[in-house]
Amino acid sequence: MGILIPGLAPTVVGVVSFAAVFVCMSKVLLPRINKVLGERKDAIEGQMEHAQQLAAEADEVLAKYREELAEARREAARLRQEALEEGTQLIAEIRADGLREREAMIVEAQARLAADRVIAETELRGDVVSLATELASRIVGEALECGADSEIVDRFFADLDAGSAAGLQ
Template identity: 35%
Template sequence: MITPDLIPLASNFLVPNGTFIVELIAFAIIVFLLAKFVIPPINKAMTARQEAIRQQFADLDKAKEEANSAKDEFEAQIADARKEAARIREDAREQGAAIIAELREQAQAEANRIVEHGKTQIEAERQQAVASLRAEVGSLATGLAGRIVGESLEDDARQTRVVERFLTELEKAE
């Protein structure tokens, strides 16, 4: 049997016994094995993962810079295209104004030519009408004068002089 004075020694948890030492050695072996074989691959994997994340952030920053650069280039091209379109519109306006001015000049020249042609034609018709009237008036005047005077004015030279004198007096009277 166990004596009462031995019981307090056996049950004192502060006093290390053999089991405690074996457990301590087993714990140390497990810590050593974990430190030697488990933790380095985990650290290596974590380091690789951190590096991959850093690389992804770097790639993302680079992609943002490229996107901003492409956006700036696109906006510059749009601005250039707008300037070019404005220049082309202005050129078209100037060309249109020049064409309109040229067509106006041509139309004015054509109108002047038509007016001159009309004046010439009217003048020719007037001359023709005057000549026709002179001939008619002359024959009528010589016929009348011959009846009044009682002599024949069949002579062409005389007839022309009489008609001219008559028409001259008529023009002075107007």
């Protein structure tokens, strides 16, 4: 027989050895291997279910976050609008107060100017009368009294006022 074709004894030993190993493997090792593989499969499927649950919860949280973010943006826009309206209202109030103060100051200044004008006119009329009397005294060559002809002075100033009022119109 040749090297490639074994004899009967090695063939029987090989077949018996193979059958013994096969029986051991199929009765002892394969069930254990199948059990471990089944547990691993169950663990993987459980983790996948858990991962899907976590993904669903994450989607819910994300949706809630986006909703809250949109609400916060609406609230911020509302607050900005309210602040703008309040600012506009405050500016209008301040402007109105400023206009009232300006008008009050103008009225007060006009009253002061009118009072100063009356005082200045009175002083100037007195000075005009005294200067006119002094000038008349020099022209006439005699001393004249300052208040002697107050009717003439009053009539002169009345004509002067009437002339200036007619000139303004």
